[in-house]
Amino acid sequence: MATATAQVNYLEAKKGIMSWLFSVDHKRIGLMYLYALITFFLVGVTLGLLMRYELLNPGKDLVEAKTYNQIFTLHGVIMIFLFIIPSIPAVFGNFFLPIMLGTDDVSFPRLNLLSWWVYIIGAIMALSTLVFGDGPADTGWTFYAPYSVKTGTNVTMSVLAAFVLGFSSILTGLNFIVTIHRLRAPGMSFTKMPLFAWALYATSWIQLLATPIIGITLLMIVAERTLGVGLFDPSIGGDPILYQHLFWIYSHPAVYIMALPAFGVISELLPTFSHRTIFGYKAIAYSSLAIAFVGYFIWGHHMFTSGMSGTARFIFSMLTFLVAIPTAIKVFNWVATLYKGSIDVQTPLLYALAFIFQFMIGGFTGLILGALATDIHLHDTYFVVGHFHYVMFGGTGFAFFGALHYWYPKIWGRMYNKLVANIAFVIFFIGFNTLYFPMFISGLMGMPRRYYDYLPEFHIPNIISTVGSWILALGLILMIVNLIVGRFRGRKVTERDPWGGITLEWQTPTPPPVQNFDRLPELPKNGPYDYEHKPQIKD
Amino acid sequence: MAHTGLVLPNSGHNRDAEANKFGMWLFLFTELLLFGGLFIVYMVYRMLNHEAFLLSSFELNVVLGTVNTTVLLVSSMTIAMSVSAIQMGQAKRSALLLWITFALAGVFLVIKYFEWSAKIHHGLFPGMDYYNNLPAGERLFFFLYYVMTGLHALHIIIGMVIIVFAIRQTNNGTLTAEKHSLTENAGLYWHLVDLIWIYLFPLFYLIH
Amino acid sequence: MAQSHDQHQDNHHDGQHHAVPYSEHVRTLVALLFLTAITVVVSVFGAALSTLSVFTALFIATVKVVVVAYYFMHLKYEKKIYSGLVLLVGVLFVALSVLTALEYLNR
Numbered sequence: 001m002a003t004a005t006a007q008v009n010y011l012e013a014k015k016g017i018m019s020w021l022f023s024v025d026h027k028r029i030g031l032m033y034l035y036a037l038i039t040f041f042l043v044g045v046t047l048g049l050l051m052r053y054e055l056l057n058p059g060k061d062l063v064e065a066k067t068y069n070q071i072f073t074l075h076g077v078i079m080i081f082l083f084i085i086p087s088i089p090a091v092f093g094n095f096f097l098p099i100m101l102g103t104d105d106v107s108f109p110r111l112n113l114l115s116w117w118v119y120i121i122g123a124i125m126a127l128s129t130l131v132f133g134d135g136p137a138d139t140g141w142t143f144y145a146p147y148s149v150k151t152g153t154n155v156t157m158s159v160l161a162a163f164v165l166g167f168s169s170i171l172t173g174l175n176f177i178v179t180i181h182r183l184r185a186p187g188m189s190f191t192k193m194p195l196f197a198w199a200l201y202a203t204s205w206i207q208l209l210a211t212p213i214i215g216i217t218l219l220m221i222v223a224e225r226t227l228g229v230g231l232f233d234p235s236i237g238g239d240p241i242l243y244q245h246l247f248w249i250y251s252h253p254a255v256y257i258m259a260l261p262a263f264g265v266i267s268e269l270l271p272t273f274s275h276r277t278i279f280g281y282k283a284i285a286y287s288s289l290a291i292a293f294v295g296y297f298i299w300g301h302h303m304f305t306s307g308m309s310g311t312a313r314f315i316f317s318m319l320t321f322l323v324a325i326p327t328a329i330k331v332f333n334w335v336a337t338l339y340k341g342s343i344d345v346q347t348p349l350l351y352a353l354a355f356i357f358q359f360m361i362g363g364f365t366g367l368i369l370g371a372l373a374t375d376i377h378l379h380d381t382y383f384v385v386g387h388f389h390y391v392m393f394g395g396t397g398f399a400f401f402g403a404l405h406y407w408y409p410k411i412w413g414r415m416y417n418k419l420v421a422n423i424a425f426v427i428f429f430i431g432f433n434t435l436y437f438p439m440f441i442s443g444l445m446g447m448p449r450r451y452y453d454y455l456p457e458f459h460i461p462n463i464i465s466t467v468g469s470w471i472l473a474l475g476l477i478l479m480i481v482n483l484i485v486g487r488f489r490g491r492k493v494t495e496r497d498p499w500g501g502i503t504l505e506w507q508t509p510t511p512p513p514v515q516n517f518d519r520l521p522e523l524p525k526n527g528p529y530d531y532e533h534k535p536q537i538k539d
Numbered sequence: 540m541a542h543t544g545l546v547l548p549n550s551g552h553n554r555d556a557e558a559n560k561f562g563m564w565l566f567l568f569t570e571l572l573l574f575g576g577l578f579i580v581y582m583v584y585r586m587l588n589h590e591a592f593l594l595s596s597f598e599l600n601v602v603l604g605t606v607n608t609t610v611l612l613v614s615s616m617t618i619a620m621s622v623s624a625i626q627m628g629q630a631k632r633s634a635l636l637l638w639i640t641f642a643l644a645g646v647f648l649v650i651k652y653f654e655w656s657a658k659i660h661h662g663l664f665p666g667m668d669y670y671n672n673l674p675a676g677e678r679l680f681f682f683l684y685y686v687m688t689g690l691h692a693l694h695i696i697i698g699m700v701i702i703v704f705a706i707r708q709t710n711n712g713t714l715t716a717e718k719h720s721l722t723e724n725a726g727l728y729w730h731l732v733d734l735i736w737i738y739l740f741p742l743f744y745l746i747h
Numbered sequence: 748m749a750q751s752h753d754q755h756q757d758n759h760h761d762g763q764h765h766a767v768p769y770s771e772h773v774r775t776l777v778a779l780l781f782l783t784a785i786t787v788v789v790s791v792f793g794a795a796l797s798t799l800s801v802f803t804a805l806f807i808a809t810v811k812v813v814v815v816a817y818y819f820m821h822l823k824y825e826k827k828i829y830s831g832l833v834l835l836v837g838v839l840f841v842a843l844s845v846l847t848a849l850e851y852l853n854r
């Protein structure tokens with residue numbers, strides 16, 4: 001290939017660890033996020049497996065009640081703030097957003113590097129509670145007052161870590177919004193942007209406009225712990241429900257920070273592997289914005305049993321049902337995209353299909369929880385635990401791994417072993433559903449969440465769950481080993497477009513050069529998924 | 540293909556004054572919502588402790604508050620003028636106006652310092668005896684007063700640091716009529732600080 | 748300034764144009780000081796109308812904020828999208844507050 005010699009790819013452009021740690025290249029920053037994220041994810045998974053082991057039998061198996069409380073809190077904090085919130089935007093958004101827009105970097109490359117560093121500092125702070133102070137917080141990842149103000153564990157550090165991580169999230173969001181506004185390729189209007197970029201755009205606005213509220217709220221917890229003025233403590237005049245309001249004013253929109261990028265990934269995978277244009281481009285694009293907007297006003301559905309006023313409960317429940325509409329629009333469009341496509345079953349597509357299946361289960365159980373009457377029974381039971389794992393892990397987590405398998409050849413210029421990848425997927429998928437589906441049952445039976453012990457009548461679903469967690473771990477290990485082996489020994493990929501994708505990242509050399517493009521990117525005539533006028537790029 | 544690769548017209552490494560400004564506005568939005576969270580807390584506790592909030596607000600000095608409001612408004616004008624000056628290529632004048640803004644910011648902080656220390660002198664600070672014996676509503680009022688004006692003062696200090704950078708770069712010729720994002724962004728930031736004070740002032744000093 | 752109009756169309760211009768005349772800044776300041784005077788007077792002398800004064804005070808504050816944003820922060824000269832976004836953020840915050848207030852008012 002003529003161009004391969006003329007252009008140095010980003011992996012080989014510079015050598016040495018410093019050239020990574022202080023790189024302003026969005027591709028390298030994306031990869032640094034990937035390595036950090038996967039590490040923290042594995043820590044979180046280990047904690048999850050520990051919890052499942054403890055819950056294998058009623059009574060104490062492994063850890064004391066307090067240790068168990070600390071484990072699920074740390075598990076929650078790691079999975080939410082270190083893994084799932086940054087996940088897709090920070091890794092694949094960083095790596096591919098500029099390329100998909102046909103530019104060579106984000107608008108503020110140095111700010112981008114700063115976000116990564118801030119993220120790492122926050123992560124170190126969160127994990128430092130394991131070693132320093134009085135042990136990790138035992139409040140749950142929600143840090144509800146007044147317990148979070150009174151407990152002796154190291155809440156202050158965990159809360160400050162979440163604050164710092166929020167900063168990183170804001171900076172990434174800011175960078176993406178400006179990039180999308182300023183750096184689109186000539187001729188690429190907003191409505192000719194890939195749907196992944198649309199999803200990131202909506203996400204970034206939430207990151208920007210919701211995160212500050214949690215920042216200030218968490219600082220109030222710290223102030224309360226040090227000064228004790230009674231801000232959220234009812235015994236001295238404060239209102240603990242106000243804390244819950246402020247917390248969920250951020251944290252509910254935050255679930256859309258987790259979900260929207262995943263929707264974006266799925267909207268890329270489906271057209272590529274069914275080789276046809278996406279069905280309902282505009283509906284998918286605008287529904288992202290609609291979800292982002294409506295998502296702000298439904299935080300109260302986390303508080304139906306907290307003692308909120310009846311009117312508010314009613315309003316929040318209604319608004320919650322509203323947000324299901326744009327989400328359903330997306331699902332229908334995805335399914336319609338598959339219809340009569342020429343489907344090429346590859347590992348990423350399997351993840352995408354699993355996403356649709358699991359996200360729907362997560363979504364429907366969400367409606368059950370959003371209905372006032374049923375929530376009274378199900379609140380704080382394992383039903384909720386099942387629900388949010390289906391949404392966050394079965395949804396976004398699967399989309400993340402699907403994206404990893406999809407863009408893998410572009411990122412590293414090698415291909416993993418597809419057979420092993422498919423086997424790993426099947427094990428992972430079976431493990432996932434075996435682990436979490438029984439939680440709906442034990443939840444319906446009334447098993448409360450956040451306890452290290454349970455009554456004997458819940459024994460069977462818990463055994464199934466724990467066995468599921470082992471299957472899932474097996475699939476995960478197989479997947480990761482396969483990916484690591486592929487990175488070093490996999491078949492070399494030199495063609496630009498191994499999957500037959502159409503967005504601009506498939507027009508660049510593999511792996512991309514430092515400048516991203518070796519020629520001006522060509523846009524398809526009628527929008528980003530116009531397979532009929534797909535530009536033919538010859539090497 | 541040239542060895543260096545092609546340079547895209549829409550490169551992220553181009554200088555883009557519009558992007559700098561847009562980025563600054565986005566940052567201001569996050570600041571607004573940061574204070575927004577505190578305003579919501581204020582609103583709720585005011586609704587729950589109506590009388591106590593009224594009573595406590597009488598403790599604050601309206602004269603000093605008004606003076607400080609005026610100081611900030613004037614400083615907002617001087618920094619806006621400084622932006623105009625650099626756009627017209629009058630670097631010297633721009634730097635001078637920045638200095639004036641800086642000085643006014645200093646005046647604001649000094650007045651704030653006296654207000655705070657008068658209160659603290661009376662034991663009116665979280666953790667002190669007098670404060671601890673107040674009824675809950677009044678404690679909350681003063682807590683919010685310290686947190687919100689304190690956070691605001693912190694922003695003033697950050698603004699002053701940015702202004703100093705802008706002055707240095709104006710004097711050494713980095714900022715010019717064609718290229719002055721820093722002055723503009725310092726201005727935007729400073730106006731934000733002013734905006735927040737515009738709400739803080741009536742909410743704490745004037746709710747009689 | 749006169750040429751500012753067509754420059755708004757251009758997406759990639761440098762964003763450096765109209766220097767706002769000093770006189771406009773001075774007029775803006777005078778208006779702001781006047782509004783400040785009104786709030787103080789209303790509050791100090793209208794103490795009997797307690798709740799009314801909160802709403803007047805917030806209303807006047809909002810007018811001041813609009814003035815600062817429109818003149819000092821150049822929204823007057825910026826592309827429409829800036830004003831639009833500012834409005835959006837404002838509406839968002841007000842909506843969040845109203846929803847929260849509704850909850851407490853109905854307890």
Ligand code: HEM
Nearest residue numbers: 045048049051072076079084140141392393449450451469
């Ligand atoms: C092997 C994988 C995982 C296992 C075995 C696992 C297991 C568990 C269990 C058993 C609980 C419930 C603790 C309790 O209520 O007593 C829990 C809570 C939780 N998990 Fe996972 N989980 C896994 C992966 C994930 C992932 C990928 C995410 C997020 C993306 C996640 C997020 C959470 C959150 C937020 C909580 C709530 C913590 C709290 O109550 O404060 N988990 N997990």
